[in-house]
Amino acid sequence: SAVISQKPSRDICQRGTSLTIQCQVDSQVTMMFWYRQQPGQSLTLIATANQGSEATYESGFVIDKFPISRPNLTFSTLTVSNMSPEDSSIYLCSVEPGQGANEQFFGPGTRLTVL
Amino acid sequence: GQQLNQSPQSMFIQEGEDVSMNCTSSSIFNTWLWYKQDPGEGPVLLIALYKAGELTSNGRLTAQFGITRKDSFLNISASIPSDVGIYFCAGRTTTDSWGKLQFGAGTQVVVTP
Numbered sequence: 001s002a003v004i005s006q007k008p009s010r011d012i013c014q015r016g017t018s019l020t021i022q023c024q025v026d027s028q029v030t031m032m033f034w035y036r037q038q039p040g041q042s043l044t045l046i047a048t049a050n051q052g053s054e055a056t057y058e059s060g061f062v063i064d065k066f067p068i069s070r071p072n073l074t075f076s077t078l079t080v081s082n083m084s085p086e087d088s089s090i091y092l093c094s095v096e097p098g099q100g101a102n103e104q105f106f107g108p109g110t111r112l113t114v115l
Numbered sequence: 116g117q118q119l120n121q122s123p124q125s126m127f128i129q130e131g132e133d134v135s136m137n138c139t140s141s142s143i144f145n146t147w148l149w150y151k152q153d154p155g156e157g158p159v160l161l162i163a164l165y166k167a168g169e170l171t172s173n174g175r176l177t178a179q180f181g182i183t184r185k186d187s188f189l190n191i192s193a194s195i196p197s198d199v200g201i202y203f204c205a206g207r208t209t210t211d212s213w214g215k216l217q218f219g220a221g222t223q224v225v226v227t228p
Binding site: 105 | 146148150155156157158159160163165203205207214215216218219220221
């Protein structure tokens, strides 16, 4: 498995501001993903973070709202832009190491509250 | 959209009892993963399944990849208080793009002494 850390672990933000969440992995991984988990709900995939190219977004999520960077094989960022209270969620980074097994491992999450 | 049906939604059990939950779909899956999420934490991978009929154990946990490839089951034997949490199934169909997982709605397990 991979050890994944996220920063910040939680934040309280004002409406209209932006927050950038960092995801760091202790080893190089092929695939990195960003999920959103709204209160009391399951996980929804936001996008696949592609190393060296633009992220691939799922239906309902756009780059202007959730810009993603992935400069190398161990690091990615997700920005939640122009936030509103509806963006209050847990944001999770996950990785697939890619050595044959299709296992996906999750970071501890970033709990975001927008006032 | 979400294609997985996970049941039950919640379970209230006594310590020592066995727990069973399942996920079903109308689509054929080639991977099933089971996760547990504790409050304030990210999901932790419990068991991964890759072949129809596969039965895999991890301590008191046992999961099976259904023979039709459209369902999976997770059993917890002799539950203990630390089994409390939300259990999610996740899977990948034969047509899902590489890496993309679909998640069930989760089963909340509450264990009473």
